Amino acid sequence: DTFPAAHEMLHAVRRVTGGRVLVGASGAGVLSERREVEGETAVSVLAVRDDRLVATPFLVPDQGAGDADVAVAVAAQASATLAEGGCLMLLPDVAGFEPSTLLGGLDAELGAVPVVGALAAGSPTFQLFATDATRGALPGVALSGARPIIGVAQGCTPIGEPYVITRANGNVVLEIGSRPALTVLRDAVTATPGGPERAQRAGIFAGLAVDPAKSPLERGDFLVRNLVGADQSSGAIAVGDAVRVGQTIQFQLRDADASREDLELTLAGVAHELDGRRPAFGCYFDCAGRGQGLYGVPDHDVTLIKKHLGAFPLAGFFGNGELAPVGRRNFFHTYTGVLVVFPA
Known part of the structure; x- marks a missing residue:
């Protein structure tokens, strides 16, 4: 339990960095550009001074007040900073967190502002703001003035072919391409490499296509969601999110090899967007379900980040779920790595 030492740690960080306001959260592990630390007590700190950047830190003390009310409270503190664009970084507590309500509320209040971050992890979970360590709160920072590049690695490789959902009800897919959904799933599994x-x-x-107008669909255009059930008699499958008739679906496979390949492709995309610019600094929000438990080796993701983008100041942690956009909409993710890079 690192919570009792959090206040002392915050004072030490302020003393060393000179930072006036600190924003942070507990994690199942932490990381920097040098290494990933899992199973040990550690802290990762990123101190930023950038004349281009406008940063407005904030804290909603009671996340349990209701996510719609929390969204209004966040917007009240962040909207002025985000009036000219930018991004919103959130570090919520997992207790009482309802992502669709919060993200929907933020979209209504702030418009199409990218939301990034991760849920606090560890035992117990806690949040950090200024000189205080607290629980059940929502700290964050609104950033504008320097447009970040966001890479979202959902850890999957597509299998089978993309098809259109032709019958559905709520989160249940009945038919895909006028065939029983379970039959299409079995065909995709049979055709899986390996x-x-x-x-x-x-x-x-x-994998659910987010933008119905996008064609052709590429790897990053799909929102990955769990399969939560199947009915052998009807051939229906249940998905961990609402689906609709006309939506494109493609099944996805997730293992260490697929996750490594997906991260490599994501980082190649970030490098392409940098277009020769050097990263000034960045944050990486990694899922607690990745790391050594998935890859079997330490420092996997930060090693690949350095390989593709070079060495630059980086801080992050292993969380209980991640926040990041797919297309122009913000979503809650699991088993995902979210890299936020600010170009020099």
Whole structure:
């Protein structure tokens, strides 16, 4: 339990960095550009001074007040900073967190502002703001003046083909391409590189196209969601999110190899967007379900980040879920790595 030492740690960080306001959260592990620390007590600190950047830190003390009210409270503190664009970084507590309500409320209040971050992790979870350590709160910072590049690695590789959902009800997919959904899923598993054996060892998920107007669809255009049930008699499958008729779906496979490949492709995309510019600094929000438990080796993701983008100041932690946009909409993710890079 690191919570009792959090106040002392905050004072030490302020003393060393000279930072006036600190924003942070507990994690299942922490990381920097040098290494990832799991299973040990550690702290990762990023001190930023950038004349281009306007930063407005804030704290909603009671996240349990209701996510719609929390969204209004966040917007009241962040809207002036975000009037000219930018991004919103949130570090919520997992207790009482309802992502669709909060993100929907923020969208209504702030418009299409990218939301990034991760949920606090560890035991117990806690949040950090200024000189205080607290629980059940929502700290964050609104950033504008320097447009970040955001890479979202959902850890999956697509299997089978993309098809249109032709019958659905709520979160239940009844037919895909006028065929029973379960039949289409089985065909995708059979065609998986490495065969059904790999699919059985890995996890199979649904990829839902976010933008109905986008064509052709690419890897990053799909929102990955859990498969939560199947009915053998009807051939229906249940997905961990609402689906609609006309939406494109493609099944996804997640294991260490798929996650590594996806991160490599995501980082190549970030490097392309940098277009020769050097990263000034960045944050990386990694899922507690990744790390050594997934890859079997330490420092996997930060090693790949350095390989593709070079060395630059980086801080982050392993959280209980991640926040990041897919297309122009913000979503809650799991098993995902979210990299936020500010170009020099």
